Amino acid sequence: MEKIKIGILTVSDRASQGIYEDLSGQEIRKVIDQYTNNRCDFVYLIIPDEEALILEKLINLSDVEHCSLIFTTGGTGPAFRDVTPEATEKACQKMLPGFGELMRTESLKQVPTAILSRQTAGIRNQTLIVNLPGKPSAIEPCLKAIFPAIPYCVDLLEGPFMICNPETIQIFRPK
Template sequence: MKVGRVTLSDRAHAGVYEDRSGPEIERMVEEIFAEPIEFVRILLPDEEDAIVEALRRLADREECALALTTGGTGPAPRDVTPEATRRVLQKELPGFGEIMRSRSFARVPTAILSRATAGIRGRCLIVNLPGRPSAVRDCLELLGPAIAECLDHIRGFRPRLRERK
């Protein structure tokens, strides 16, 4: 299964700090799915047009089944991931963002500031995740079954889920 992961961070892109959320996406995807995974890795600053181009590339040219973004979903002026995502989606699936906010709110009351969304472009499911590694972990644990079901609908392929302990 081919999975794109896009880290969106001005500071990580500039080398101010290490990207920890992108590697956490990989760790969690491999923990959730029993399929062999091929990752396409992208690290970008918070620039809407660059995000749009990256998501189009992952869905259209790389033919990823799943594209996961991390970062840029908050209310700050440079947080533009949801806007960029909506520009490439053919069908929006707002339930992904709704359940992530609902689940996260129980632990972090500021989770309601997230504007994360998800949807489909062609045969690719695109999901915006939070920027913190712990939040990436919490959200992906929750979304695994829905991701598998969605991929079955759009690709005719249901990735096997690993047994959860």
């Protein structure tokens, strides 16, 4: 079974300063560990809401670390310092807006303010980059909604073959 390298990039001024613990990044790892049977090698970073730094880290995780997947958390709202989607768009050659659309649809079942979220996803070379919300309780519902398409997307990018746990997530690969 192939190993998969996954970047987790938490974008938060306060978490990067140690003001509070990064629960969202930890939640991403926990959910991915439940979903996949592959051995995962996680590269985990916490940085402030600085567009140039986010862009630099996304490029490094893709081009130097060779992550097949990168999940960001935080910086997707309407506030002035929320710039994760802008950095993601600059890092990617192709955007996949369906990921953000589905995450917002799922989140709207919980809170009406989900419409303010600007999550997106895109492809940089052979890496799928997905912006997740910054709220820890929103991570699992959003991943549950989008993850069924992720292994096939990684296949199309010629990444490692992901084998998922059918007891925790049902993925889809066309025949």
